[in-house]
Amino acid sequence: MRSQRGTALVDLTLVTLVLVPVVLGIIQVALVLHVRTTLAAAASEGARLAATADADPAAGIARARAQVAASLSDRYARDVTVHRVLVDGAPGVEVTIRAVVPALGLGGPGVELTVTGRAVSEVAPP
Template identity: 60%
Template sequence: MLVMLIVVPLVLGILQVALVMHVRNVTTAAAAEGARTQAALDAPPGAGEQRTRAQIDAGISDRFVREVTVSPATVAGAPGVEVRVVSEVPALGMLGPAFTVEVSGHAVSEVAP
């Protein structure tokens, strides 16, 4: 019984770290994919945000996402696109107060020859 006092909080802590890492990895990949979509030649406005939200919804629940913004940026000296995703991960698994995870993805914009 005494061992349970040590093992249970340890396992719950490992699960929390795994949840945060999973949310961060999925949102980072979705932001990069959204940036590549928006940077494509003749991409309609809002295509990057739509693609980012679709990728996040496929990987995790969209309820974690608080904000997705797409803006022009300079990537290695070239014109490009930046997609920023702000998400909130509950501190106690699925319940409790949340803390913020912010990630971004970048892509160089395509230009017509």
């Protein structure tokens, strides 16, 4: 029995060395996916507003930036653009958001995300 003394501490250390990085990696991937999903929702919301008959494209940019700032941070809403496009052959609006998300902690290298939201433009009644 004396030869087994202290093995629990060694086992715990070895398991912790493997398990902690795996758990931290899963959390980081989840955070990047959360940011991506939030940016995509904000881009879609901005496109829907910009596609209304009485709104201009600048309103779509403002809405997308406000959504991102309210949900995440202002730093993710710096590069927001809007373009007139064809959506399945119909005139529409596309809002694009580009942001850099830190992939390895707050100070690590970043992953550049580009998300778009599209909406078919409304036609004003005659």
